[in-house]
Amino acid sequence: MEQMKKDFWLMTCIIVILAAALFYLTVPKLAHADPVIRTFAGVNGIWIADDARPADFELGANAAASLSPHVSAVGALYYGIQHSYVRGSVGARFTVTDVDNPNFSIGLGGSYNASTEPAIRPEEWCLDAAVGWRPWVQQPRITLIALGQYGTKTSEASYIAGARYTLQLP
Amino acid sequence: MSILDLLSKAGLAVAELREFILRAAALSPDLSDQANALVKALDAATSPEQLAIVGQAILAELGDIGRGKLDGRSHPSDAA
Numbered sequence: 001m002e003q004m005k006k007d008f009w010l011m012t013c014i015i016v017i018l019a020a021a022l023f024y025l026t027v028p029k030l031a032h033a034d035p036v037i038r039t040f041a042g043v044n045g046i047w048i049a050d051d052a053r054p055a056d057f058e059l060g061a062n063a064a065a066s067l068s069p070h071v072s073a074v075g076a077l078y079y080g081i082q083h084s085y086v087r088g089s090v091g092a093r094f095t096v097t098d099v100d101n102p103n104f105s106i107g108l109g110g111s112y113n114a115s116t117e118p119a120i121r122p123e124e125w126c127l128d129a130a131v132g133w134r135p136w137v138q139q140p141r142i143t144l145i146a147l148g149q150y151g152t153k154t155s156e157a158s159y160i161a162g163a164r165y166t167l168q169l170p
Numbered sequence: 171m172s173i174l175d176l177l178s179k180a181g182l183a184v185a186e187l188r189e190f191i192l193r194a195a196a197l198s199p200d201l202s203d204q205a206n207a208l209v210k211a212l213d214a215a216t217s218p219e220q221l222a223i224v225g226q227a228i229l230a231e232l233g234d235i236g237r238g239k240l241d242g243r244s245h246p247s248d249a250a
Contacts, residue, residue, distance in 0.1 A: 036240060036242040038244070038248070038249070040249045042249070047190070062248075062249050062250070064245075064248035064249060065242070066242030066243050066244070066245060066248065067231075067235045067240055067241075067242060068231035068232075068234055068235055068240065068241050068242070069227070069231060069241060069243050070224060070227055070228050070231055071228060071231050071232065071235060072242075072245060072248045074248055074250075093245075093247065093248055094224065094228055095224075095243070095245045095247065095248075096215045096216060096220060096221065096224045097211070097215045099243050099245070100243065102243075102244040102245075102246070103246065104211075104246060105245040105246050105247040105248075106211065106212060106215045106216070106247055107245060107247035107248060107250070108183070108184070108216070126183075127182070127183040128183055128250075129183040129184040129186070129187040129212075129216075130187075130247040130248075130250035131187065131191075131208065131212065131247055131250065132245065132246025132247035132248065132249050132250055133208075133246055134246050143246045143249050145246070145247070145249055145250035146187060146190065146191060146250065147187070147250040148183050148184065148186040148187025148188075148190055149183060149186075150182045150183040150186060157182070157183075157186040159186065159187065159190040160250065161190075161194065164249040164250075166249075
């Protein structure tokens with residue numbers, strides 16, 4: 001049953017990623033405009049509540065579709081290395097800083113988080129506060145991020161700090 | 171959940187992120203300047219006045235999105 005659940009999540013994420021790529025490649029307006037959809041490979045440390053030690057380290061990917069100067073759709077898919085879980089999230093993010101600054105931004109929003117191990121990563125809607133920073137001009141593909149989430153069901157806070165590498169779509 | 175509940179929980183997420191940044195900076199004195207600048211930027215960006223301005227812009231942009239008028243940007247925080 002557990003393996004079936006993990007397989008289901010893996011297939012769902014593969015389908016979502018392929019759908020996003022197909023959407024980007026086939027919609028002419030988006031294909032010729034500045035890239036609306038961006039994908040990133042990522043690595044995170046994740047902390048739960050007030051624990052000083054990270055609860056886990058994660059590897060995975062993010063995708064973001066910037067629809068307007070302030071409004072983006074965001075998604076993530078990550079694998080927790082120590083506890084062997086897969087978690088995914090989909091949501092909306094609103095940029096509250098200078099929308100024309102490509103090197104630093106703060107975003108607020110919400111997302112639905114789900115995972116193969118709800119006991120470790122609860123399945124719930126979360127309120128998000130995110131920071132992104134590209135500190136090195138000579139390495140524009142590298143972004144440092146921090147994300148604070150507050151679970152609406154568990155009333156529990158969690159935090160992610162990590163790095164992203166922007167993947168270039170054709 | 172009411173709008174007020176949502177806003178208060180969003181404020182909690184910001185407060186938690188703020189606390190996390192300060193705790194991380196406490197691990198190394200070299201990080202404290204950057205952390206303080208980051209917290210200052212976070213506080214300025216999430217002040218009620220700033221959020222009201224951004225909220226108005228977002229309402230207008232949602233209308234544009236509904237009409238299929240897309241105008242994307244590159245936001246590092248979207249990668250989080």
